[in-house]
Amino acid sequence: MAYKKPVQKFTGKIREVTLGENLKLGGESVLPFYSFDGDTGHKPALGMEIWDVYPESWPATIVNELGDKARKPAEWAKYVEEKYSPDFICLRLVGANQDAGDKSPEECALVAKEVAEAVNLPLVIAGCDSNEKNGKIFTKVAEALPEKNIAFLSAVEGNYKEVGAAVGLAYGNIVVAESSVDLNLAKQLNILLMQLGVKPEKMLMNPGCSAVGYGFEYVVTTLDRIRLAALDQNDTTLQMPIIMPVSFETWKVKESVATEDDVPEWGNQEERGIAVEISTAVGVLVAGANAVILRHPRSLQVLREFINCLI
Amino acid sequence: MALTGMDIYKLLPKKNCKECGFPTCLAFAMKLAQGAVEAGKCPYMSDDAKARLSEATAPPMRTVKFGAGDKCYNLGGETVLFRHEKTFVNRPRFAVLFSDAMSEEEIQGKIARMNKVNYVRINEEMYVEIAALKCESGNKDTFLSLIKKVKDGCKKAVPMIITSDPEIARAAVEECKESGPILFGADEQNCEAMVELAKQHGLLLGVTAPDQEKLYNLVQKIQNLGYRELLLSTESGTLKQTFDDVVNIRRTALLSQDRTLGYPTLVFVNLLSKDKMMQLAMATLFVEKYASVIVLDDIDYSLALPLFALRQNIYTDPQRPMKVEQGLYKIGSADENSPLLVTVDFALTYFIVSGEVERSKIPSWMLIPDAGGYSVLTAWASGKLSGKSIAKAVKDFAVEEKLKTREIVIPGKVAVLKADIEDELPGWKVVVGPDEAALLPKFLRDYADKKVS
Numbered sequence A: 001m002a003y004k005k006p007v008q009k010f011t012g013k014i015r016e017v018t019l020g021e022n023l024k025l026g027g028e029s030v031l032p033f034y035s036f037d038g039d040t041g042h043k044p045a046l047g048m049e050i051w052d053v054y055p056e057s058w059p060a061t062i063v064n065e066l067g068d069k070a071r072k073p074a075e076w077a078k079y080v081e082e083k084y085s086p087d088f089i090c091l092r093l094v095g096a097n098q099d100a101g102d103k104s105p106e107e108c109a110l111v112a113k114e115v116a117e118a119v120n121l122p123l124v125i126a127g128c129d130s131n132e133k134n135g136k137i138f139t140k141v142a143e144a145l146p147e148k149n150i151a152f153l154s155a156v157e158g159n160y161k162e163v164g165a166a167v168g169l170a171y172g173n174i175v176v177a178e179s180s181v182d183l184n185l186a187k188q189l190n191i192l193l194m195q196l197g198v199k200p201e202k203m204l205m206n207p208g209c210s211a212v213g214y215g216f217e218y219v220v221t222t223l224d225r226i227r228l229a230a231l232d233q234n235d236t237t238l239q240m241p242i243i244m245p246v247s248f249e250t251w252k253v254k255e256s257v258a259t260e261d262d263v264p265e266w267g268n269q270e271e272r273g274i275a276v277e278i279s280t281a282v283g284v285l286v287a288g289a290n291a292v293i294l295r296h297p298r299s300l301q302v303l304r305e306f307i308n309c310l311i
Numbered sequence B: 001m002a003l004t005g006m007d008i009y010k011l012l013p014k015k016n017c018k019e020c021g022f023p024t025c026l027a028f029a030m031k032l033a034q035g036a037v038e039a040g041k042c043p044y045m046s047d048d049a050k051a052r053l054s055e056a057t058a059p060p061m062r063t064v065k066f067g068a069g070d071k072c073y074n075l076g077g078e079t080v081l082f083r084h085e086k087t088f089v090n091r092p093r094f095a096v097l098f099s100d101a102m103s104e105e106e107i108q109g110k111i112a113r114m115n116k117v118n119y120v121r122i123n124e125e126m127y128v129e130i131a132a133l134k135c136e137s138g139n140k141d142t143f144l145s146l147i148k149k150v151k152d153g154c155k156k157a158v159p160m161i162i163t164s165d166p167e168i169a170r171a172a173v174e175e176c177k178e179s180g181p182i183l184f185g186a187d188e189q190n191c192e193a194m195v196e197l198a199k200q201h202g203l204l205l206g207v208t209a210p211d212q213e214k215l216y217n218l219v220q221k222i223q224n225l226g227y228r229e230l231l232l233s234t235e236s237g238t239l240k241q242t243f244d245d246v247v248n249i250r251r252t253a254l255l256s257q258d259r260t261l262g263y264p265t266l267v268f269v270n271l272l273s274k275d276k277m278m279q280l281a282m283a284t285l286f287v288e289k290y291a292s293v294i295v296l297d298d299i300d301y302s303l304a305l306p307l308f309a310l311r312q313n314i315y316t317d318p319q320r321p322m323k324v325e326q327g328l329y330k331i332g333s334a335d336e337n338s339p340l341l342v343t344v345d346f347a348l349t350y351f352i353v354s355g356e357v358e359r360s361k362i363p364s365w366m367l368i369p370d371a372g373g374y375s376v377l378t379a380w381a382s383g384k385l386s387g388k389s390i391a392k393a394v395k396d397f398a399v400e401e402k403l404k405t406r407e408i409v410i411p412g413k414v415a416v417l418k419a420d421i422e423d424e425l426p427g428w429k430v431v432v433g434p435d436e437a438a439l440l441p442k443f444l445r446d447y448a449d450k451k452v453s
């Protein structure tokens, strides 16, 4: 018998969504990196995280390298753009947390505006711990930066009406629909947002993320199932590109947090943190994420090379 | 092609003697068709029927073995492309590469690092299972001396002999055959001699060819030589092509139902990049999709922690949630005044938290209520972890009788439960612990100090 290479053709296709001026996500009609089956769409995008407050808990080399810029988000963003040129920048409004300054939505909007003016890269805005407050923050930020294709992380079941109406409808930005590691929940939230009037080309999804080792099998399986539903069953309510805030999860698990004094045999702490970030990011990209948010420049560099080798 | 229950029934002796454990031959045939029993359960089947059945009901991908004694591992045997379809069964094994062209120092350094990475995560012992031993010198004695060193140095690792020279391979097998080594690589030129050697010792044979098509032809040739204990690999020098190969070997077996490529695969990640973090990225890819042996240049905790954890996750059976039994658990020599902590019955959470409590060296109690087998926030969000479920556990496990303490430490992530628990448990005080278990040792030490003073 002669070898016949198998092919899997799907009828569905992931939507194209544009972040900022022209960072296109999605567009694939095959499983992630299956270039042997067909069109893999746009290259997965890599974003870098910055904060609106001093990143006390971050790895020493990053904090040292940033120096005073770590206190000025706009300068920080500009530095990241020039030095590392990621595909986008994610401004995370940690300062709006109750225990980190409790910034008002107006203050958040000011910071976001400064950052947006300092850089050319597309922006992603991530909120604080409180979904309720995020509704207010996102409304103000979107109002200050209308029609810029900025993605807002995230609209959840509890605040989607407010976030969807402000971000998606009134100010023409992009809504990220976040659900909890379940295909049906992801689908339901997408449908609710569309019923509200948000256009699917102004939507991304985050179906729930975790770090490798921490319930990550559920994350991978949810991604697998969502992608198969979108491609194989042509489920148009699940064809939005997926963005995952990998660094938000990986830098808080023990493998990244434990100091060398805590666990001497584990060796260099920063290297462990980078490794968990890289492995988690690859893990979700391979299962279906179209964009990931990273913290460490080394992770960015490795992920970029990895994607270039695979695409 | 798969046989139906009726097709199989026609092959059976039709005695209805029940010796197979089923009431009739037909019932047995139906079970066979589902792959739920083995054909061998019927003692009266003709050899011809047996052969036809085993061919038709054999799984699309063969399960092969390597190693010896308590270091014996299965590879392959996968039946699905996605874990939610059923489950992945035989986890990939990691290998570290040694070459006989390496300096003594380099060899000893690797041996030391292999031995250092050895720990337990959620009841599973983690270490590198394979020492990949490559003959680059072309010299038999040099190679044998490497094998000896690594064999003596890494007691846990099963050797994988890497050479294309059958003479050197034969001597190498002699040197370590008691540990059930993998023999790598049979190729177009040497396959007769390599198959004979593998056959003689019942070894798992690594097969290598330049591309998918040549591999396919080579496997046919080897199968015709009567050997089926195989591990496949291609010599594609790029990540992109190697990924293509590994995915399509798996799909040929499972989708095209062509068992010629129905064997597990091996990837030399170490040949695709020299950078450690790139090797990690690639190994992550191949743990998810779909390699069975992954060869790295080296190992340390920064690589092992994410890779072994990922592998453990991906190879968890989705139909069998990992739960621990509810109850009151004693950690260390806790007495009736020791701290009491509550967590959930999700195995992952329980083992992480109990590990940290042990590390703190503060003898403690852990109360595990019925939390549906979920993580802390999942259990809370689904209403399974509540004042009620915790109070119920306090009653069910007679905590008030066994302990004098009336304080209970709860996970920081569910601080909001404090008032609810105190309502349900009159006379008790709830103390909110840290968000992450990693902070528990410090927290417990401070907490115990405070209680004493």
Ligand code: B12
Pocket (backbone or CB within 6 Å): A179, A180, A181, A182, A185, A208, A209, A210, A211, A214, A215, A216, A218, A219, A249, B321, B341, B342, B343, B344, B346, B348, B349, B352, B353, B373, B374, B375, B376, B377, B378, B379, B380, B381, B382, B409, B410, B411, B412, B413, B433, B434, B435, B436, B437, B438, B440
């Ligand atoms: C895997 C997962 C699931 C799996 C469940 C797996 C399982 N057996 O638990 C599935 C897919 C089934 C699931 C379902 C749901 N999930 Co869920 N899930 C997750 C996910 C991705 C990881 C959870 C995990 O495994 N964590 C790892 C374990 C080890 O963490 P842990 O138990 O919290 O333990 C840590 C700490 O709490 C601490 N700790 C533990 N015990 C103790 C004790 C003491 C004393 C102390 C001090 C510390 C401590 O130590 C541990 C390590 O640091 C998280 C997101 C995330 N990144 O965390 C969402 C998440 C927990 N899920 C969530 C939700 C809402 C749900 C659902 C309710 C969704 C729904 N509406 O149906 C359902 C509930 C189930 C149901 N249908 O009834 C939300 C919770 C939101 C919230 N803040 O309340 C999360 C946070 C996702 C999100 N961002 O929306 N989920």
Ligand code: SF4
Pocket (backbone or CB within 6 Å): B012, B013, B014, B015, B016, B017, B018, B019, B020, B021, B022, B023, B024, B025, B028, B041, B042, B043, B044, B045
């Ligand atoms: S043992 Fe064989 S012959 Fe007897 S009932 Fe079972 S299938 Fe039929």
